[in-house]
Amino acid sequence: MEALELTDKKIDEVRQGEAFSPFDNDPNKYSKKFYIESYGCAMNFSDSEIVASILQGEGFGATRNTEEADLIFINTCSIREKAEQTVRKRLTEFRKMKKEKPGMLVGVLGCMAERLKSKFLEEEKLVDLVIGPDAYRTLPGLITEAETGQKGVNVLLSREETYSDIAPVRLNSNGISAFISIMRGCNNMCSFCVVPFTRGRERSRDAHSIVNEARDLFERGYKEVTLLGQNVDSYYFTDSNHPMDKAITFAQLLEMVALVDPSLRVRFSTSHPKDITEDVLITISKYENICNYIHLPLQSGSSRVLQLMNRTYTRDWYKAKIDQIRKILPECGISSDIITGFCTETEEDHQDTLSLMEYSEYDMSYMFFYSERPGTLAARRYEDDIPEETKKRRLAEVVALQNRLSHESNKKDVGKSYKVLIEGESKKNDQEWKGRSSQNKTIVFPKADFDVQAGDYVMVKVTSCTQATLLGEIESI
Incomplete structure (x- = not known):
């Protein structure tokens, strides 16, 4: 997923x-x-x-x-x-x-x-x-x-169900950020993944119902929505009741949601390297309220392993996509997913993953060692032949590298100012606020004497950082 x-x-x-x-x-x-x-x-x-x-x-x-x-x-x-x-x-x-x-x-x-x-x-x-x-x-x-x-x-799966007419009850919500599901299922059939078998084939939700849900959330005081899908870039909706209407792509949907209001932040997850288009990147660059953050799962830096995973892109393809993002969105935050110890992975394959992580300079990653899931293509086709101690050792190396990359990324932000949406009080100190930048980085800063509250936007200057968090102070409101 x-x-x-x-x-x-x-x-x-x-x-x-x-x-x-x-x-x-x-x-x-x-x-x-x-x-x-x-x-x-x-x-x-x-x-x-x-x-x-x-x-x-x-x-x-x-x-x-x-x-x-x-x-x-x-x-x-x-x-x-x-x-x-x-x-x-x-x-x-x-x-x-x-x-x-x-x-x-x-x-x-x-x-x-x-x-x-x-x-x-x-x-x-x-x-x-x-x-x-x-x-x-x-x-x-x-x-x-x-x-x-x-x-x-x-447990029957459907080719049509999107629950587009059901208004979700916002659970355990901070009243500021909310998820909006834009599609269900997945067609990619990555060999390690069980999602196509448990969630069915891909289908996109009515674009107008998505925009209406975003508008309703904004009118109720929410300031940020995250558009969800297993592969949002393959979103494609055509209204069967209006055959003359043009199909709506993910880039167009992003724009439609962004236009609900300039003060409604828009995030999305997840992108697939083979499907994210230049149109999506250009749309992000056009609208200040579409966050400059893309989660672009790598899984492996080895073209050979990527082929076994059925990811349908190569190491060079992925590098070119990173280059395109950096060119169109120079300030974009990028994160990833990494799997270590996939079937037949060699030390050379592992080093390919480490080197591509270095090239991509991820702000953060979700990192796991391979766990064979019954029913997947990999379970049927390949032997899970990498010893667990090798998987864990490689994972530890990936984690250590990502920790360094995260810290280096955060240190580059010291001295810069970012527009931050206040999400609430810091868990460690009720005299501090916490929020996120457009790049999806957590920033903690003193409340000081500013008359602001959760849900407000503030400009924060980053004064220092840890490996995981930016620390700053309010510059203006």
Whole structure:
């Protein structure tokens, strides 16, 4: 799922924080309560907001407390083995809770639901409901079925479902930033990735519904939206009701959302090196409110390994794309995904990855060692033949290099000024604000005597930095 994935360090924080903020302040309005935890990628978190909207329509109110929940869902991820292990552990804990609260239902949503439905239902008897990512509309009927003691199951994939008509309930939101899903599924068939099998084929959402959602968020006080898709650059929408209308590409969609209002920041994730176009880069350069940040997953710096991964680009192609971005967007922040220890990877292949990281000068990366996922093309075609200690050693070298690149990138920003959207107080000090620059870098700065609040834009001068964070002071508001 590329850029959308969360880091391991965030898993525990996410699990604790994802039990939603109630979307209705009246505790007596709902006679039933639901609780959801989301794991894995930003798309899963966006899906949870769709699920919450459907549950709200069925009379369920959100709760942060599992003990008062009548319905518990885990929105799952199958990208890496560790995520699956974490989900299994949580389901075991919920099974113990069910013994003390008869009638409570436990369900699994998302990618693991599709892949491991039989194990959850029959072998381990961990859940009452199993719902795949394209079947959330059937939740009401499945819940009713599960309440009778039957198992509620629907993991069918769709070629049309985009949930474009469902208004997501913004969960655990800061009221400033929000996700907007613009497409679902993936057609790329990277050999290491399970997404095409768990989320189905690619389909784009109605462009007008996306713009309307962005406008509604802005009118409700939100200042930033992130357009989500497995591969946003392949977004392509044609209105079948108006065949004379021209198809809308991702570059055009970006412009449409940017034009909602100049003070609404627009981000997007994820791009694919083979699909990001010059038109997208030019559109970013035209609008100040489209952030100068691109996540461009590399995966490997070796052309031979890239071919085995079915990434459909070469090392030289990727370098040319980096050059094009730097030429059109000189101040653009760039990040990546890196996998070490893919099947047959040699030391020379590994060095190719390190050298291409140096060339690209990434601001940050999501870095993992290869974990074979059942059902993928790689699992069927190749032997997972790299010893785990070799994978981990190579990963440690990649992480060490990225730490150096991140620090070098941050040091270049010292003395510069950036427009920052204040997202809230710093976790370490309530006398400091935190926010992000257009380049997606976190900046922490004292509140001082300026009359500003979360959701405001301020100009911040960077005075120092750490490996991960810029430190500064407000210059103007």
